[in-house]
Amino acid sequence: MEHQRQHPKRDLQPFKLTEADYYSPPHAARVLGLSRRRVTQMLNERVLEGEKSDSGRWRISAAAVAQLLQERSREPLRPPRIAPVGQAIEEIKKQTAISEHRLEALADTLSHLFTRLERLEDRLNGMEQRLNHQSR
Secondary structure, X not given: OOOOOOOOOOOOXXXXXXXXXXXXXXXXXXXXXXXXHXXXXXXXXXXXXXXXXXXXXXXXXXXXXXXXXXXXXXXOOOOOOOOOHHHHHHHHHHXXXXXXXXXXXXXXXXXXXXXXXXXXXXXXXXXXXXXXXXXX
16 A cells, blocks of 8 residues: 655745746747747836836746746747738849849959058068068
C-alpha cells in the first residue's frame, strides 16, 4: 500500500506576484512577438494590463502576458495583405531606380578615391626618390 503525501492546507487568498513574476516592456515584447513600442501602446490603451511606477516605468504581470497570449491564440489568423501585382511591380521599379542611383554614386566615389590614391602613390614615390637622392 502506497503512502500518500499529506499537503498542508493552502491559503486560499489570492497569491501575490513577486518581482520575478513581472515583465518589463522589452521582455514582454519578446514573449509576445511584438515591438516594445506596440507593447507600450497596448499598455496605454489598456489592452494589456500593467502597473506604472512613480518613475514612469511599466511592470507587466506574467499573468497578463499569458492571458494576452491565450486570447491571441484563439483569434483566427488574418491572411497577409498582398499588394496588387501592378502596384508591386511599380514598387520594385522604384526600388531598382534608387539602387541604380546609389550604385552610380558609389562608382563615382570609388573612381574619385582611386584617383586620390594614385596621386598619393605618385607623391610617395617622389618623396622616396628625393630621400634616396639625399642619402647618397
